[in-house]
Amino acid sequence: MMVTVALFGVLTLVALAPIAIAILAVPLSGKPNATGFVYGACLIVTLILFLLALHVLLEHPAASTITLPLGLPWLGAHFRIDPLSAFFLVVVNLGSAAASLYALGYGRHEEAPQRVLPFFPVYLAAMNLVVLADDAFSFLLSWELMSLSSWALVIADHRRAENMRAGYVYLLMASFGTLTLLLSFGLMAGGDGAYAFDAIRASHPALGTAALVVILALIGAGSKAGLVPLHAWLPLAHPAAPSHVSALMSGVMTKVAVYGFIRIAFDLLGPPQWWWSLVVLALGGVTAVMGVLYALMQRDLKRVLAYSTIENIGLIFASLGLALAFKAYGMHVAAALALTAALLHVFNHSLFKSLLFFGAGSVLTSTGTRDMEKLGGLIHRMPQTAFVFLIGCTAIAALPPLNGFVSEWLSFQAILLSPQLPSWGLKLMVPAVGALLALSAALAAACFVRAFGIVFLGRPRSSKAGAALETDTNSLAAMYALAATCLIVGILPGIFIDALAPVTQMLTGARMPVQTGAEWMSIVPIAESRSSYNGLLVFVFMVITGMATAFAIHRFASDKIRRGPAWGCGYPDASPLTQYSASSFAQPIRRVFGSLVFRAREIGTMPPPGSRAPATLTVQLRDLIWDFAYAPVANAVASIAERLNYLQFLTIRSYLTLVFAALVILLTVLATWP
C-alpha cells in the first residue's frame, strides 16, 4: 500500500520532465512560468512523499512490498519500504522539498532553465527509486539514472570549460562506481541470478565472497559518497551544478550512497566479519581529516562546502565502522548506539549542508562570484542570509546547542564503549580514529570560522560584494526552515533518536534506550551516571544568562554606543585590501598541516633594491592523491589509447585477419575449457 503510493509520487516526478519540456518548448499566451510550475509541483510531491515516509518510520507498519512486471522478464521490478528505506526517504524528500522551495526563488535567475528543469524532477525521482528498490536490477538502474540526471545538471552551465571537465570526471567516476556495485551484486546473486533482495538475504555467501562483496560495495558506494581516495570528482562536480542541485548532491545524494552501503553491509550480507569494520573505520577517519584539510585550503565558497561534505561522510563511515565492529562481536546495544550516531549525522548533515549551499547560492546570485577573496561584509547587505548561514556554520562545526554536536557526541560515546571489543586490531584502530575525528571536528570549526568570517564579516573586498542585495523570500523561507530544524534537533535530540529505533532494531537487533521519557528531555545513551547531555537546558541557560547579563549591564552600568573608525593599533589604512584574506587566514593551519599533507610551499620573490617591480608571494599546494593515484591511471589510459589508435587505420584485409584470429582463439579457448 505505502510503496504503491510512493511509486505514484515518483511517477509524478518523472512525468514532470516531459511536461517541463512541453511548457518550455510551446510558447503559450504571455510568459509561461515553467520554473514556478516545475519546482512548485516538485515541492508538493516531495512533501507528500516526506510525510508518507515519516508515517512509515514513526508508526512502523509491516514492510510493504510490490512487484511490477518491469525490468528483467524472470525477475520483475521489486520495491519495498521498510524502516531503513523509510528513514532515507525522509532524508531524501526533506532535502528535495527544501531544494524545491529554495529553487522557486533561486531558479528565476537561471540563465538556461531548459537545461535544468527537465532533469531536476527526474533526479529527485531517481534518488527515491534507489531507496525504494528491492532487487539488484532496479537498484542499479535507479542508481545509474541518479548519476546520469545529476551529471546533466552538473553540466547545465556548459559554456564554462571547468564545468565540462567536472562533468567528465564525474561521469567516469560514476561509471566506475556502478561497475563495482554491479560486480558486488553479481557476487551476491550467485550463479543462479537471484537478484531479488529477499533471495540475496536468504543465501549466505561464503566468507571470501562476502569479503569481496563488502570491498566492492565500499568502493562503489564510497565513490558516490566521496570517501578518500575516491573523492576526486566530488569537489569538482558538486560546486559546478546550480546551487539547489549542489545542495541536493552534497546533502542528499551522498546519503543515498551511504544507504547503499548500509543496505549491503548491514542487511543483505548477514552477520559481518570484524575486519570489515577495520577497513571502514580507517577510511572514515582518514576521509574526515583529509576532507576538512582540503576544505580549509579552498577559496571557492562552494568548493569549501563540497570538501566539508567529504569530511562529514568520513564521520558517518567511521560511526558505521564502529557499528559493524560491535555487531560482529554481538554487542548489539553498542552497535545500535554507533548506528544511531551515524544515521543521526546523516540526517543532520543533510539539513545543514543544504542550508549552507542555499546560502552560498544566494551569495552567488547577489554578488556573481563564489570566490571568497572577492566577498566580505555581506552581513550588512544580506543580514538574513548571514543569520541563517551562521546557524548552519555553527551546526556543522559541531557546536552545542545545535544538532551537529549531538551526533558527534553520540559517536564519541560509542568510541568510549569500544575497549570491550576483543580484537587487537580494533583496540589500536579505534583510539586512532577517535583522535582523527576529534581533530576533524576542531578543524571543521576553524574552516567555518574562515568561511563565515571572510564572506560575511569585515569589509567588502569587491564593488559587487559592496552592492549585494538580500535574497528573495522563497529562498529565505527554505533556509529558515532548515535552520529551525537544525536548532530543534539540537535541543530536542531525544525525539529524533527514538524515531531511529526501528532502523537500528532492524539492522542490529537492538535499540538505544527510550529517550523521550528521560528527565528534562536529556539524552542518556546508556545510563545517567555514565553520560548525559541536555541540549535544551544548555540552550536555555545560555539564552537566559546572556539576556540577563545584557539587561543588567544596560540597566545598571552603561548602554551608550559611539561609532568611530576601527582601532587596529593605530587606525590603519582603511582599504579593504588590508584585511586578512581567505588564504592568509588559512596560513597558520597550512603551515602546521599543509607541509606534510599538501607539500605546501610558499615562494616569495623580493625585487632588488631600486627596482619598482612588485614583490610576490606564491603558495604551491599539491594534491598528492590526484598526483599519485589518478594522474598515473589517466596517463596510462591515454597512452594505451594512443597506441591502440593505430588499429583504426588498417586495411580491410588486416581487419579480416584480425577477426579470423579472434575467432580461432576464442574457439580454442572454448575447446580447451575444463
Added chain:
Amino acid sequence: MAVIYDFALQGAQMLLVLLLAPLLTGFVRKVKARLLSRKGPPLLQPYRDLLRLMRKDVVLADNASWLFRVIPYLVFAATWVAASLVPTFRSGLMFSWTADLIAIIAVLGSARFFLALAGMDAGTSFGGIGSSREVMISSLAEPAMLMIVFVIALIAGSTQLSTMAAFMNSAEVGLRVSLGLALIALTIVAIAENARIPVDNPATHLELTMVHEAMVLEYSGRHLALIELAAALKLLLYVSLIACLFAPWGIAPAVVAPIPIFIGVAAYIGKLAVLGALLAVFETVIAKMRVFRVPEFLGAALMLALLATLLRFVSGSF
C-alpha cells in the same frame, strides 16, 4: 524543600565561580609581580577594572555588525554556563547532568568560535591574525583535550564530571601511567587554552605574537569587560577541572549537610590558591615561544593523550 536546597546550591556554585574568577586572575598577577620583586596591583584590581569598563561608553568600529555586539554576551554566557557545570565544592549538583565533560569542552568551543568571528568583524588585519592563530591553536588543543577526556572517561567509566570526581577520589584509582600522561597533557592544553605564557602573553597588547589579545582588540567598554570576565572564568574553569579530576579531595558528596560544604568551599579556595601560585611560578620561569613553536608544544600534548588512550585500550591496568 530538597529541590529548593539543590537549586540554591546550584545558584551558589554559579555565583561562586563568577565572584572568584577575577580574584584568581588578580592573585596570579600578584604572585607573578612578587616573584619579579615588584609590588604588583592589589588583589582586587581586576574587579575595579571590570566595574570601570562596564561604566564606560562602547566605541564601535564603523562597520561593526550586530554580531559584534551580541558576541560578548554569548561568549560570557557560554563560558559562565560551562564553568558552573564543573564541580567545585560539591559534586552531583542539580544540573550537573546537563552536560558531561565532552559537552562542556564543546560549549567552550562555541565561545571560541564566536570570539574568533568577532575578531574578523571589524576587518582589521590585527583581528584576522588573532583569529587565524586562535583557530590554529584550538585545532590542536581541542583534540588533545578530547583525548584526555577519553583517558579519564575510560578509567572512570563515565564522562560525567561528578562521577569522574567521585571515582578519582576513591581507592580504586591508584597510580596509573595513563593518568600521569593525561595530567601533563591537560596542563599543556590549559595553558594554551587560556592564552598564558609560553603560548601567548596575557599582559601584552602590542606585539605580533599575540593571539587572544589581538582578537579582542576592537572591543571596549562593557563588551571588553564581559570578554575579560569570560577569560577569567575560563582560567578558573580549567583550574577547577584540574582540581576536580586530579585533586578531588574535599569535594562534598551529594548529601544535605552544611559541614562538608564548608569543607568543600575551603578546600576549593585552597586548591585555587595552590594551582594559581604554580601557574605564576611556571609563567615566571619560562620564556614566551614563537607562535610556530606552539603546534609542537600542543602536538606533544596530543601525542601524550593519544598514547595514554592507547594504553587504556590495550590494557585496563595502565
